[in-house]
Amino acid sequence: MPSSNIPDIVIGRLPIYLRALTRLAAEGREVTSSHELGQRLGISSAQIRKDLSHFGGFGKQGTGYQIAYLIEQLKQVLQVDREWEVALVGAGDLGRAVAHYKGFLYRGFKIVCVFDNDPDKIGEVIDEYTVQPIDDMQQVIPEHGIRMAMIAVPAEAAQEVADRLIEAGIRAILNYAPINLNVPDDVHVQHIDPVVHLQRMTYYL
């Protein structure tokens, strides 16, 4: 189903649609429309129809979208109709919050190992995880065939951690460190930096 013809910006909106549809389903709803979705998301209904048309006929003019069916289709397209194992690097305040977070499960992701290089943190237990030495990444990650990782280390350490993760076989990185990572073309990176979001809003205040 994945096609390289679909613009990345469209792919970026699909998880938002999936989240909104999942919430509608949780509210007991069975059918929705591009109009309703658009109102909930602040996206035009025309844009939503156009985005979803990339993947074939999810809805019919006038009758709306079957929510359960659309959820299944979007999960298939995004390949989150399975569970992805994720490595987490960094067991500081942020890493702990990420490890505790229950929102990854049921949405396609399961953290399976946590690494840190601080001797005080190694061996510590966070929920079901025992913090492992960062030097073990090269062995543990290929052993489990893990391809996704989250980086929650200080900015100064993030690039080196990324390089080592990629060497170990990681192909998608969610980076919480406030620094841009340089990675090869076949590795995908997404950044989360709250200050970037805040600064984007102050312009308008």
Add this chain to the structure above:
Amino acid sequence: MPSSNIPDIVIGRLPIYLRALTRLAAEGREVTSSHELGQRLGISSAQIRKDLSHFGGFGKQGTGYQIAYLIEQLKQVLQVDREWEVALVGAGDLGRAVAHYKGFLYRGFKIVCVFDNDPDKIGEVIDEYTVQPIDDMQQVIPEHGIRMAMIAVPAEAAQEVADRLIEAGIRAILNYAPINLNVPDDVHVQHIDPVVHLQRMTYYL
């Protein structure tokens, strides 16, 4: 300096440029080029030149950008040449990590109050903050003239918290809850949902 003619997508890139330039300055560098910035950020140099041209002559062809000057200009444009007071709602795992995070200071933001509705959390001290009852928001936020807030509460509670924040005078919200917020047109919202970022990458794996 702010002009409503600048596309939002350009505004969204400026904090990324500011972050990269600040790092270059920290490395002791004084001059950079759109080419170098582009390589660091994975953005074309033509795009960077075009983005920065919206704000007048930051650089001259062939001589590059004066980093310190460009940083000052971008800070002015984004209005982060001052310090914004921010309210934080939610003192769970994520809220605590946000409250502990030292990366807001020096980039324009200072958390000044933390709210929660859990009697067990109210009165608790997190770094320099004492968790206040959520019912006090309506008084504390206008008193301090706070216009920005971060929401780190469960999805089910996020919309109500947002409504109350807006009623108290908040005009920009960074939402960590995995749900889309509906807000009036004069309120700005940015969302941080790690699963959305992860799902965006699995498409390509």
